[in-house]
Amino acid sequence: MTCVALVIVVAAVVVVVVVKVVVVVVVVVVVVAAAVVVIAAAVVIVMVVVVVVHSSRSGSSSSSNSRVVVHTQCSSRRISNSTSRHHECEIFSGREQEAEESAHNWKNCGKNPGHERFLSVQDFIDDYLPRLPSSQNCEVFKSKIDLTVRLRVHCTSYDRPDDDDFAEYRGTSKLRVGTGSVEEVFRKRRHNKRCFCDKCRGEAPRKQWEFVVMTAQHVVYNREEAKETKVDFFYDEDSCQGDGRMKTLWGVKVKRSIPDMDRCYMVCVTCDEDLGKRIEAARRCSDKLNLRYLPDLGLLPFREKNCDPILIISHPHGQPKKITVGERQNKCAWNRRVEYNTPTCPGSSGAVVFENDRRDLWSVSPVHSGSKTPIQHDKQDNKLGGCVTAQEQLNYGYDWYSFSQYWYKSFETI
């Protein structure tokens, strides 16, 4: 009897021990499994982040727009690491007067000989704008034209890196011409700030206007270059320069720059009330351009009615404003690079690239950065006489999300 009781006790003890061991093992297994799952999830998240960041750097993602023809591999590059010159500033040799050299370069252009697709402001307003449906606001086009400025930069900063496109000109005052556009206008009342223009002669003006001009960073690199930059307003035709319609201001400083997107916001100031009010009015009128009807204006080439038209207003070769039209070729989803066949020339760098439908509220218009169009110098070998057709051009710019400005470190703030 005693023996049976002993066996039962031992068995009970064994059962309890086994149950405890099983419970401990199960708990350990569950904990280990949970840890493995957490680690695996973390690894997957890290990998996804790495892939996304890599995509945005290398541009390995495919075009987000399957409707358009993709001509080239989409590739991203940090502007500051660029080794080949694609940027489209017009560099003046200084051997001739500025105006003569600009006219000479315009006439002997290797990229768009004849400039057939470059419309003057007057031709565009007289011949093409009236073809728009009456519901379309032509004033928006005109305001965009008024807000476009020519930039003449007489300085190349030593701060530019060795691999900069214009590194060889560092420390010189060689003239470089590009394009910009007024993005913001502030009316200031600064009674204590003296002005040394002809009108004020050292007195403090009652009113001042501050313009924020957007351009490419390779056009105006930093404050040092901004201060040596002439900003020409209303240079719409040759005669504007002589008859006083063109107004010139000096740059003051750089408000913000985004090297990865080749974008710079520089500031210039005026006490000229007429200029201030005109630009203020243009800015107020300047809504988003509706380019939906552009294919109907007869501004070829458009392969299809529902293409993505892209319009650029710029100062090719430092000449009066010209308007060119083409269509989008490619777009990388991650690196914000936009490619188009809208004709451009040296001097077009920094111009706004007007697109029709911005896909998101936060996106800001791209700025023209450069060209990958091969320039045919040997006219004998080319039936086109050295000219690349508009369809063959491959020009590019970068857009960006406005909220991403907080991710970038500004050079300076106002």
Ligand SMILES: [Zn+2]
């Ligand atoms: Zn040209």
Ligand SMILES: [Zn+2]
């Ligand atoms: Zn003044």
